[in-house]
Amino acid sequence: MNEEFQYIASLAQTYHLYSEQPDKLIQALNELPKSELEEIYKEYSELGRYGPVNTLRIEVLHRLIDDQQVSKEAIEEIKSRIRDQDAEAFRHLPKDFQDRLIEPRTGNRDIFSMHQGEWNLFYTFFYREKVKRSIRSAVTNISDQLLEDLELTDYSSHTVDFVGMRRNGDDYCWIGIYPKELAHNDSYQFFLSIGDRPHAGKGVGGNLGDWNESTLVDVNSYDEALTVLKRYRNEIISDNEELIDNLGVDVNDENSEPAPVSGVSSGKGFADQLKEFLKQAKTDNLHTAHFDKRYLGVQVKVSFGMGAVANIPWISFLREGQTTAHGIY
Structure with missing residues (x-):
């Protein structure tokens, strides 16, 4: 296990450098072999996801393959053109990217808000499938x-x-x-x-x-x-x-119901708990609660609560202790 630990830690040091020092990351981008760049370009062409982040990525790949040096300023310029939905600037890209670019947008959130740093944008060029x-x-x-x-x-x-x-x-x-x-x-x-x-x-x-x-x-x-x-x-x-x-749950009892938790009654069925949760979600008094049952002999739990990071309502569905789905964000 020590060897596997060190393998992860060694790669983490490189990625941390790229994350903390964007200039090092951009240098590494410019030094990627053309054969590797072409492989990544092909992957993005066939990925089937044509959103703004992938448009930025494939445009950077196009420029690198074309022997153009990429800089922080160039990346910001590409972002600006994508925000402006300037499809003409990307006419050399696969048509699906151009079509997606001009689709109407809703909301005021910046389209790159989830990818603020260069590492968030380009980690996929280094952290590849193998x-x-x-x-x-x-x-x-x-x-x-x-x-x-x-x-x-x-x-x-x-x-x-x-x-x-x-x-x-x-x-x-x-x-x-x-x-x-x-x-x-x-x-x-x-x-x-x-x-x-x-x-x-x-x-x-x-x-x-x-x-x-x-x-x-x-x-x-x-x-x-x-x-x-x-x-x-x-x-x-x-x-x-x-x-x-x-929680008051006997996990060995198929008929066990949880004790009342954080103001959500355990005497209610799942549908009623869901309705109660949705009512709470409209107030400032939303609490975490759990609904435990067994379905087809499998322990299933639904947790209601507030997302710790985004601070918005969530419901997570767990099967045998493993989260299988999230909903109502």
């Missing part, structure tokens, strides 16, 4: 080994690679290990982040409090991370058991 598969495999292996080494048979893991939580690129990977009866945002986690400065410890789920309340320690290897997590094992398990007890 590397992505190997990193995801390494993260999964570390996660599985932690579950085994920490003897957490009733816990699940949530893993995020360099794609990031919002799928707009990041410079670190992380693992959160939490009880199967809870969502990772609703629990205390065995947390490991592998980035420029890897750290491990007790993470506080977004719906429990401020992430800054987490207790994290710098680590330099899998063995060090495991030592730190073992130190917090009893505390994390105890805190999560208290959370589960407060």
Whole structure:
């Protein structure tokens, strides 16, 4: 595991450099081999997604293949033309990109608001499928080994690679290990982040409090991370058991209903809880609540609450401890 840990950490250092120093990233873009640029261009031509971010990416690829140097100023100029829906400036691109560019837009949010930094825009040129598969495999292996080494048979893991939580690129990977009866945002986690400065410890789920309340320690290897997590094992398990007890759910009872949580009555069925949640969503008094049932012998949980990052209503559907879908954002 130490070798896989170091593999992720080494790549994270490079990505962190690109994230923090855009000039280094732009230099790396200009140094990409033409054969690789042509491969990426072909991928974007056939991707089937023609939004503004991908239009920017494929235009940058076009210029690089055409032996033009790309600069920060050039990137901003391309963004400006895309914002202005200047289809004529992109007539050399596949027609699907041009057609999408001139479609009417709604709202006032900047079309690049989710991709503010250069790394968010161009991480896909470096974090490609072969590397992505190997990193995801390494993260999964570390996660599985932690579950085994920490003897957490009733816990699940949530893993995020360099794609990031919002799928707009990041410079670190992380693992959160939490009880199967809870969502990772609703629990205390065995947390490991592998980035420029890897750290491990007790993470506080977004719906429990401020992430800054987490207790994290710098680590330099899998063995060090495991030592730190073992130190917090009893505390994390105890805190999560208290959370589960407060839910009042017997996970072995197919007919079990949760006790009242945060003002949502457990005596109501799912449809009634949903209606109550939607009413609360229109007020400033929205609370997290859970609806646990078994369907076809499978433990299913629906969590109602406020998104920790976006601070907007959400419902997450979980099957056997793993989030399978999100809705009502």
